[in-house]
């Protein structure tokens with residue numbers, strides 16, 4: 001099974017948002033990491049066939065997904081960003097309704113809805129109205145509706161937005177369980193979401209792929225470039241103007257500054273092992289200021 005993105009570009013009103021993206025995806029979890037506006041949602045919508053690329057194509061097992069039509073929708077599960085799933089509907093009724101839309105008969109829809117309600121720990125909530133659910137529960141309803149047809153490709157756009165730390169951990173184990181024999185793509189701008197979950201990290205910046213690598217290889221690219229230095233608060237401004245700066249922490253009356261530089265920036269700087277948080281700040285720190 002292979003999903004192949006071939007020279008995909010997308011412009012909105014002459015603004016280039018995706019710039020010649022190519023990659024081949026096999027079963028596994030792929031996280032698309034990028035700051036706001038880096039084109040993650042646009043790419044997910046193209047892969048979900050909600051949006052057409054300006055140029056380029058996406059192929060599933062060698063066939064253009066736009067030509068596969070219904071056949072592709074049968075193998076696709078898509079959880080869009082911020083969906084307002086019928087707030088007045090009850091959870092199970094909603095899932096059965098989605099089942100009907102996906103072409104299942106009443107009995108199949110009920111069975112599938114109940115199966116996924118149990119899998120996603122939502123069975124207790126099945127008779128609650130969607131608007132009464134917490135953000136994490138609503139997110140799981142989103143995953144349940146996408147899973148009804150047992151998709152080969154599962155796309156989750158910013159699935160952890162608005163979740164509390166406990167829900168994030170639960171989400172991670174759900175995805176780990178669902179990822180076997182599927183291509184799972186999800187977008188995030190939270191580096192810690194990737195820890196222990198993803199097989200590949202794709203860093204998207206200004207519509208281009210900066211890296212597509214296993215997490216350990218992504219980390220290696222920053223090896224020898226991550227430094228901690230303890231300075232007086234008054235020195236901070238100067239450091240920020242000269243270096244790419246990550247986290248800043250108070251320590252006693254001083255501050256510990258994480259900075260990224262190819263060579264040791266100060267005699268007292270301490271070399272640090274890169275984390276995914278560092279990767280994010282290295283690539284996107286400037287954009288978030």
Ligand SMILES: Nc1ncnc2c1ncn2[C@@H]1O[C@H](COP(=O)(O)OP(=O)(O)OP(=O)(O)O)[C@@H](O)[C@H]1O
Pocket residue numbers: 012013017034035036037038039040041042043189
């Ligand atoms: N329908 C549209 N019309 C015009 N511009 C758009 C449209 N959709 C997205 N854009 C622009 O394209 C760029 C990329 O947006 P996109 O939503 O793909 O990024 P993103 O990485 O998913 O960001 P976020 O994390 O904020 O969701 C942004 O500059 C956005 O304003």
